[in-house]
Amino acid sequence: MGVFEMNHPLIQHKLSYLRNKDTDTKIFRETLNEIAGLMTYEATKGLRLKEVETETPIMKTTTKVLADPVAIVPILRAGLGMVEGMVTFLPTARVGHIGVYRNEETLEPVYYYCKLPVDIAKSKVFLVDPMLATGGSANYAIDYLKQKGVKDISFLCIIAAPEGIERVQEAHPDVDIYAASIDEGLNEKSYIYPGLGDAGDRIFGTK
Numbered sequence: 352m353g354v355f356e357m358n359h360p361l362i363q364h365k366l367s368y369l370r371n372k373d374t375d376t377k378i379f380r381e382t383l384n385e386i387a388g389l390m391t392y393e394a395t396k397g398l399r400l401k402e403v404e405t406e407t408p409i410m411k412t413t414t415k416v417l418a419d420p421v422a423i424v425p426i427l428r429a430g431l432g433m434v435e436g437m438v439t440f441l442p443t444a445r446v447g448h449i450g451v452y453r454n455e456e457t458l459e460p461v462y463y464y465c466k467l468p469v470d471i472a473k474s475k476v477f478l479v480d481p482m483l484a485t486g487g488s489a490n491y492a493i494d495y496l497k498q499k500g501v502k503d504i505s506f507l508c509i510i511a512a513p514e515g516i517e518r519v520q521e522a523h524p525d526v527d528i529y530a531a532s533i534d535e536g537l538n539e540k541s542y543i544y545p546g547l548g549d550a551g552d553r554i555f556g557t558k
């Protein structure tokens with residue numbers, strides 16, 4: 352269990368496009384998905400395998416396939432921006448959705464939607480959201496998943512603030528956190544700095 356900052360050169364190179372305020376919506380979306388895909392490769396290293404009988408064109412043999420069901424759960428809206436990149440590497444994963452936004456005045460998470468795969472309790476869940484700021488939204492979503500019986504959760508984000516990491520680790524020490532960058536902190540509006548701004552607005556072009 353722990354916190355993993357993904358310093359791979361390709362991830363860091365792509366992250367510089369996301370941070371640039373002049374990057375347009377198209378490039379922002381594409382790059383976000385590319386980073387999410389690269390992160391998936393790393394974050395899935397610990398997945399369990401099982402052996403199955405397989406017949407090659409030459410002979411019978413055993414091969415290895417994923418042992419447990421895998422689910423990707425984006426926190427709406429911004430988490431949606433990572434899903435396409437992740438399913439490239441996890442094509443059999445099911446996708447659930449949790450709708451939570453943060454009230455910009457109180458900073459409290461506000462729940463509005465959830466739809467999860469039926470076998471979610473048995474699944475390895477990758478909970479995804481580009482931004483881990485105060486940690487309120489992530490903690491809400493992790494609490495929610497645990498109430499549904501989920502036992503194995505990893506949280507993937509693009510940028511994490513130290514404050515958010517601390518809060519999630521305190522409440523959920525069993526959840527691994529993967530981030531492309533751990534930034535300096537939160538500003539007076541609880542936005543991450545240097546950060547990349549409002550991820551949802553940049554993905555969907557709403558500002």
Ligand code: PRP
Nearest residue numbers: 427428429452453484485486487488551
């Ligand atoms: C953003 C972000 C996280 C949350 C992080 O979503 O995508 O979900 O804020 O902040 P926190 O760690 O302080 O809770 P937002 O509430 O802007 O909603 P959106 O995805 O609909 O844009």
Ligand code: URA
Nearest residue numbers: 484542543548549550
């Ligand atoms: N949500 C965002 O989208 N960006 C931040 O910096 C903080 C919360």
